[in-house]
Amino acid sequence: MNTQRFDLNLAHVFLALWHERSVTRAAERLSLTQPAVSSALRRLRECCRDELFVRTRHAMQPTAYAEQIARALEDGVEILRTALSEHGSFDPRSSTRSFVIGSEAGLDYTLGPIISARLQEVAPDVTMTFRQVGPAAMAGALEHREIDLALSTSQTVFPHCRSTMIGHFRFVCVWHPDHGKLPPHVTVAELTDRPHVLIEAATRYSVFDYMLRNLGIRRQVRVLVPSFGHLPSFLSRTSSIAVVPDYIGFLFSATTMLCVSTLPEIFGEHSIQLIVSQIGESDTGRAWLQDFVRDIAVAEVTDVNALSRGVRNRHL
Template sequence: MNFSLNQIDLNLLVVFDALMRDRHVTRAGESIGLSQPATSNALARLRYLTKDELFIRAKSGLQPTPVAIALAQQIQPALQQIQIALSSAESFEPMTSDRVFAIGMTDYVEFVMLPPLLEKLEQIAPHAKIQIRTGDRQQLFDLLDNGKVDLICGVFPEQIPWHQEQLLFQEQFVCVCRQNHSLIKDSLSLEEYLATSHLLISIKEDMVGRVDTLLAKQTLSRNITISIPHFLVAPSILARSDLIATLAKRVANSFAQDLHLKVFPCPITIDGFSVFMRWHQSTRNHTTHKWLRNILAATAISI
């Protein structure tokens, strides 16, 4: 497909991007201010230009063809770069700006980072607004790559060439149980750890965690009574049962006093994890993005 730019209505690229994002003609049109007939007409013109169907109807919505997927890999970054180039000319004054910053975070990072972040913003950017988007690791990557968020924060072991990142903080694991636990008193031995029942937090929604893999290497095992996908309810469950859980230290310490929980070092060696913020390389020199990254980095130092 060889075209001269003066032969193409570049607005069609905006329609194409919306269709890739929403996979629905009506919703895509609404997101860019077009009616359903106008969006359908634009899709017909795109099909004529590319000599390809581009999108095929399916039960789950419009499914892109291989040609559409290949085009999106070029068009989406180009549109994002144009948007950044246009917005970079805008002045940014933190004390008066009412800009909405979109940040992708896991629920753990929300819990740890948002309270001190909002406290800081009240002082230096009182009119700024924060929109939090959440999801698993791949969903956060998609939000970032599609320009739905300014940056993302979480645990990201995978390296992606067009992402840049900065370490925010490191975390370690501890063991938590209620103060009047029937078995565990003033210390926690490996024998006691294995003898009691466990609560597991698993985003995969299964009954096996990192600890179980480590124990299996030593021909040991533990009894998992309940597995939950989110950590916030865990401290309340621990406070009302004889379960024990292996939790991130910052979470455990936050709940320990109010819920009468005891916190112990883990009786097995388990590596902690590092929390990073990531941004698309196309925003690396954008003044407002750099300001946001600096604020998050400063917030991380304080937690």
């Protein structure tokens, strides 16, 4: 690499391409245009005297040299970011920074719009990206700074990360009143008597199905959909039901025709975690983001918990 000609801004472009494997997604990640990223890639190739990323049918694949330097560049950028942030402060009202929040189990459906609305009030020029990240990929996404923080229902202990519990949730059943009503509080037999629509990601990681198997029960899964957002449309046309976290169920109850029934106490209460990497903890911008999201999440989850308790108490 010709270091005398190397622009440090190119390191950010390299790392965006390294993580995204796409010029388009790298441009979105950096809030740049695609031509700007393509131009930066050409400069990177000239500096490194290597192709770095080779376009294939499905993605931009890194060369052996790119794999060799990726970790060093990532560590160097982190050291520089940490050094600069130690003596600075983050002003949300004047910042133009971009943040990425990773989430799973549909937490972005409930918290994302609220975070976005509040962000416009306190940090009008900050850009927020919400990204779905499964539990298995969350530790790597945090370690490689693909996301700035994570919202998760997983009980997994992630290495080199700090977790803060921001609330609890229970599973509830959602259904459409045009296709057979359910009581406000369903039994296990009523729950397993109807066909279910399941989120595709839950086929790999489903706490609820794990608990059912412990009871010696399997539910009738007839349809798999990509996300929680598909459920209202699918349930409006069939007698199927879906089991979802209560924060999703009450959101649907407030915004669609779907109804909510609570489940037996045996399915218990589960925690919601806010997770951040311990790498780069002196980053004042990320520290602000953590406090900002935590305060919103705690208030919102508390409201959902109160609503859920009210429903259960009326029907137990």
